[in-house]
Amino acid sequence: MPPADAVQAVEEEQWVPTRAFGRAVLICGLVLLIAVLLGRADLVVLAAPLALSVAFGLGRRPSGTPGLRLSTVETLPVEGGDMGATVEVENRDRVGYDLTVLQVQHSPWLKLADGDRPHATSVARGMATAVELSGPAIRWGRQTLGPASAYAVAADGLLRSKAVVTGALGVRVYPMTDPFEADEAMPRAAGLVGQHRSRRPGQGGELAGVRQFAPGDRLRRIDWRVSLRTERLHVAATLSDRDAEVVILIDLLADAGRSEGITGAASVLDRAVRASAAIAEHYLHLGDRVSLIEYGAFARKLRPASGRRQYLTVLEWLLDVDPSPVARERAGAQLAAGISADALVVVLTPLLDARSAGMLAGLARAGRFVVAVDTLPPEVEPPKASSNFGDVAFRLWRLERENTIGQLREHGVPVVAWAGAGSLDAVLRDVARMATAPKVGARR
Amino acid sequence: MTAWVNRLARVTAVPLVLRGIVFAAAWLGLWLAVPSPVASLRVALLLVVVALVPALIPGTRVVDGVMLAIVALWVVSTLMVGQAAEPVHTFMTGAALYLTHSAAAFAAVLPYDSVVDAQVVVRWAARSVFVLAAAGVVTAVVVLFAPMAGQTTSVVALFAGLGIVVALIALLARRRG
Numbered sequence: 174m175p176p177a178d179a180v181q182a183v184e185e186e187q188w189v190p191t192r193a194f195g196r197a198v199l200i201c202g203l204v205l206l207i208a209v210l211l212g213r214a215d216l217v218v219l220a221a222p223l224a225l226s227v228a229f230g231l232g233r234r235p236s237g238t239p240g241l242r243l244s245t246v247e248t249l250p251v252e253g254g255d256m257g258a259t260v261e262v263e264n265r266d267r268v269g270y271d272l273t274v275l276q277v278q279h280s281p282w283l284k285l286a287d288g289d290r291p292h293a294t295s296v297a298r299g300m301a302t303a304v305e306l307s308g309p310a311i312r313w314g315r316q317t318l319g320p321a322s323a324y325a326v327a328a329d330g331l332l333r334s335k336a337v338v339t340g341a342l343g344v345r346v347y348p349m350t351d352p353f354e355a356d357e358a359m360p361r362a363a364g365l366v367g368q369h370r371s372r373r374p375g376q377g378g379e380l381a382g383v384r385q386f387a388p389g390d391r392l393r394r395i396d397w398r399v400s401l402r403t404e405r406l407h408v409a410a411t412l413s414d415r416d417a418e419v420v421i422l423i424d425l426l427a428d429a430g431r432s433e434g435i436t437g438a439a440s441v442l443d444r445a446v447r448a449s450a451a452i453a454e455h456y457l458h459l460g461d462r463v464s465l466i467e468y469g470a471f472a473r474k475l476r477p478a479s480g481r482r483q484y485l486t487v488l489e490w491l492l493d494v495d496p497s498p499v500a501r502e503r504a505g506a507q508l509a510a511g512i513s514a515d516a517l518v519v520v521l522t523p524l525l526d527a528r529s530a531g532m533l534a535g536l537a538r539a540g541r542f543v544v545a546v547d548t549l550p551p552e553v554e555p556p557k558a559s560s561n562f563g564d565v566a567f568r569l570w571r572l573e574r575e576n577t578i579g580q581l582r583e584h585g586v587p588v589v590a591w592a593g594a595g596s597l598d599a600v601l602r603d604v605a606r607m608a609t610a611p612k613v614g615a616r617r
Numbered sequence: 618m619t620a621w622v623n624r625l626a627r628v629t630a631v632p633l634v635l636r637g638i639v640f641a642a643a644w645l646g647l648w649l650a651v652p653s654p655v656a657s658l659r660v661a662l663l664l665v666v667v668a669l670v671p672a673l674i675p676g677t678r679v680v681d682g683v684m685l686a687i688v689a690l691w692v693v694s695t696l697m698v699g700q701a702a703e704p705v706h707t708f709m710t711g712a713a714l715y716l717t718h719s720a721a722a723f724a725a726v727l728p729y730d731s732v733v734d735a736q737v738v739v740r741w742a743a744r745s746v747f748v749l750a751a752a753g754v755v756t757a758v759v760v761l762f763a764p765m766a767g768q769t770t771s772v773v774a775l776f777a778g779l780g781i782v783v784a785l786i787a788l789l790a791r792r793r794g
Contacts, residue, residue, distance in 0.1 A: 193722030196681045200718070204688055214759050215702035219691060221759075222715035222752035229748065271744075272737045274728065290627070291731040295740050302734075329744060330722030 194331040230328035252349040263301040275323035280316035311434030313348035350451040424522035425469030428496040430550040470497035505535015523549040631733035638720040640672035646713030650690035652698040676725035
């Protein structure tokens, strides 16, 4: 156990004198010295307010440091949604603090009201004061809140505590799902039996309920027990066994465009993540299985599953999506080996890298049902160049890209620009029609 | 330049008002301490410039300098020029000296762009009023009892007073360390 003097010394070090302390000592001492030397009472009057303030201030000195706690309300915010943070500063001393200045650092994507300013508040002895900050989170991702720091001032501004700093908190901001609806058209969906049932009524094995008999119902589905009890014919209604798999492949070889959050421009990555969330939500809502694959350095993969739990897993998985250029990336055929032959593969790509087009063609050659969604923002501009050739080069690059898209279409890969609701309707109908056609040499 | 404009745009009301109090108190203290024969419009304008400096940089030694200037001017006025030290005049100069110090100490620890709880200002104002009221009582006591002590100061009283001052400074210096 440390000696009492040592403890006292440690406590005293927590509070340091300010420049005002030195000034007060200097001027009080000087004026009183002159007053005594010259026997002038008027100089005592002159120094009285200053001397009294020093005496009152130092009469009771604080010893401990202020307590500081940073917390956030766990509301799992979506982009554009409000989130809140609370900074609580506690005075565990016997002396009230004149003021406590606290500041919270945070990600620029968290637009907390007055979050970039210091907050000054007074804290009475033995009390705690909370400063609440709230505002929208304007971009998806794992954002940071904190660290928060605070220092207290006491004794009429003569003493200042050393800064207290908290740790940082992680805030998950889920991507906003762009409104998305798609046709029910799905290649190789009907008639397959899998682990997961769709939500649509049909001739499957999953009991959906009991309803009255209607023309067209099969006799073997009559529920005799209910029919006898109600004296009306009833049949057991079942869900269909529709079980399609949707693979969302996100091209992370390149990013482009400015990211300005939910209210401004969207980069390639923003569009890809929001579109992925929307597509996954749509198909998971229909009862289909959805999996995600990264086409980039990390090559992460989320196993296929269905239901709301999978939707939450998808959102969590999307938080870690990051552009990851890589020198050698897998070709389409290699990727196709890990994708079910009946799956609908939605590739979100800006088509900025030639390997992306090759990958799409490879997937199509391997017999997968591929839909390419162009995530390049229409407002993307070329970098500013000193010469006039920049615009010409950009136009040439645009033409070359359109040429690539045309070639992909010729190879049976529909390419559509992401436009939210109904983006994929036309191409999905085409893909479903192609799926019913006889295929030659398709690899399974 | 742009950085300065951005900083100015972020200034909030309370730190600005505090700096205003530093300026007003410093100017008042200097003006009250200036010897009457010297007091003129030009001097008043010069004091405006001098008082602006501690208001702009309250966390520096400039505040010490301005407060020392107030004391020095007061000593010159009453000792050399022979100006009478009226109690009210002296008390007001002391109050201005204290407010310059207190507001500058407060402004120095308060960032210029901070959001300040009203309770902080109320607490500071209440403490200032309390200190000035207590100083008013001290002034009244000094004004009442000083003439009774006589005009001459004995050698014993001189050394006792010096002892108190040295003890006070030593105590404050020890606490500071």
